[in-house]
Amino acid sequence: MKIAVICANGKAGKLIVKEALDRNIDVTAVVRGENKSAATKVIKKDLFDLTADDLKDFDIVIDAFGAWTEDTLPQHSTSLAHLCDILSGTDTRLLVVGGAGSLYVNPEHTICVADGPDFPDMFKPLAAAMAKALGELRQRSDVKWTYISPAGDFQANGERTGEYILGGEELTLNSKGESVISYADYAVAMIDEAVSGNHIQERISVVRE
Numbered sequence: 240m241k242i243a244v245i246c247a248n249g250k251a252g253k254l255i256v257k258e259a260l261d262r263n264i265d266v267t268a269v270v271r272g273e274n275k276s277a278a279t280k281v282i283k284k285d286l287f288d289l290t291a292d293d294l295k296d297f298d299i300v301i302d303a304f305g306a307w308t309e310d311t312l313p314q315h316s317t318s319l320a321h322l323c324d325i326l327s328g329t330d331t332r333l334l335v336v337g338g339a340g341s342l343y344v345n346p347e348h349t350i351c352v353a354d355g356p357d358f359p360d361m362f363k364p365l366a367a368a369m370a371k372a373l374g375e376l377r378q379r380s381d382v383k384w385t386y387i388s389p390a391g392d393f394q395a396n397g398e399r400t401g402e403y404i405l406g407g408e409e410l411t412l413n414s415k416g417e418s419v420i421s422y423a424d425y426a427v428a429m430i431d432e433a434v435s436g437n438h439i440q441e442r443i444s445v446v447r448e
Contacts, residue, residue, distance in 0.1 A: 242299040245269040247276040258426040275405035291325040310370035337388040340366025342410040350357040390420040390446040397421025
């Protein structure tokens with residue numbers, strides 16, 4: 240199995256690379272500048288400049304792209320569309336580091352986490368941008384995609400326990416009533432899905448027990 244991790248210099252990307260390497264998986268970091276991940280194989284290229292030829296030899300492409308400023312938020316949609324276009328019709332699977340704001344909080348799937356009164360205003364534009372990108376991804380029947388949402392409290396520096404609860408479209412709470420997961424445990428779930436391929440064209444979610 241050969242995996243490419245796009246935006247491997249980010250916090251999530253670096254831990255996903257590390258998790259793959261720790262399992263002796265062939266992993267390549269895709270970065271714009273100097274490689275800061277543990278990967279020894281590197282493609283130095285901007286995401287938007289990637290071509291079908293760049294990714295044709297990979298079994299899995301993991302998209303760890305993130306944008307946070309008002310002017311770059313639309314890139315959640317445009318970057319995902321670009322990756323879908325160059326992977327269209329291939330057997331290469333696309334795994335996406337998603338957001339929690341679009342997880343549903345009711346059985347009818349009409350209300351999302353981001354719709355709640357306690358959801359911070361400062362994160363609403365980001366949640367909306369990521370939800371839009373997910374909605375567009377759902378329309379791509381030509382790509383073998385999987386979108387993985389973290390828990391509501393996504394902890395960059397949390398410990399790696401190696402364990403997690405796998406959920407679906409709805410916000411899942413652990414036995415303590417919490418929605419929390421570390422980036423490290425999220426990376427475990429991401430590589431587990433890369434290996435298993437159990438949720439093609441599905442959105443799944445993960446939370447720490």
